Amino acid sequence: MLTRALLVLLLVLNLGVATWWLLRGPPPKAAPAPLPVGAQRLQLTSEAAATAIHAAAAAGNGSDALVEKPAAPTTTATAAVEAPAAETPAAEAAVPPAPTAQCLSLGPFASTGAVAQAQVQVKPLVERVSVRKQEPSRGRGWRVFQPPSADAAAADAAAQRIAAAGFSDYFVVREGAEANSVALGRYGSEAAARKRADALVAAGIPAQAAPVGGEGDATTVYWLDVAAAAGFDAGKAQTLVAATERRQLDCRSLR
Incomplete structure (x- = not known):
């Protein structure tokens, strides 16, 4: 009987302690330490948010969350800069093409005297004439x-x-x-x-x-290199200077 009575007593005590723990009030907050004159107390971000929530609840707006107003986006205006139009160079004046020329060699001549005489004879018929020496x-x-x-x-x-x-x-x-x-x-x-x-x-x-x-x-011979207009009669010139041969030349090779 005594044991049963002790068990009942312990059970009642436990229930009493549990009831007191559940029904007890919050512990009193510690008073903040005094601050120096002119100084402000530091506050955590979470504390600031909790303070704002409690203030909103006290005002009766029934809001449980603090709604922050989004910041207006900043728009940067970019001025469009147009590149200056490239200047179009003036078209160059068309240069008329040079008249077509024919270039050839007349010869061979066995001596300087013979080629000099032939040069005098053909010079009035051509635009340019020069003597070329050919070694054997x-x-x-x-x-x-x-x-x-x-x-x-x-x-x-x-x-x-x-x-x-x-x-x-x-x-x-x-x-x-x-x-x-x-x-x-x-x-x-x-x-x-x-x-x-x-x-x-x-x-x-x-x-x-x-x-x-x-x-x-096996002797040195001489040639007449001539440049003439398109209507030049090469056969007539060959006969005039008594040349045994005539050969076509590239006009760029003439001196």
Whole structure:
């Protein structure tokens, strides 16, 4: 019985302590420490928010949360800067094209006297003329020719026979070491030159083939390099200066 009574007493005491703990009031807040004159008390952000909530509740607005007004966005105005329009350069005046010219070499001439005389003869017909010296060299091709005749009349008669045989590529040499001979062509290979010579011989023409720069050609020769207008008659000029050959030139190579 005594034990049961003690258990009941302990139970009643526990219930009493629990009831007192639940029904007790909040503990009194500690008084803040006194601040120096002119100083303000520091306050945490959470404390400031709690103070604002309690103030709103006391005012009777029934609001449980503090609503902050959003800050107005800041708009930065950017001035549009237009790049100045690029100035268009004035169109250049059209330059009329230079008249088409033809450039060629006339020769070869065996001496300075012969080329000087030819230069005087051709100068009125062309825009520019210069003398070019060519040193002897070997192995630059093959030529076909008829050896010199006794005189100019015999050379002309030989040329007529060549034309009558059906050959048009020939030229009577009037001056130089091979005066009164007939030039019958120049070729890059021995085979082509000999084929041409054989055809002439078969037609009764005493033609020969020889390398350019061979015996009789191993001397210094001179050429006339000329630049003329488009209507220039190259064949007439070649006949005028008694040149055995004429060759096309690049006008940019003229001095």
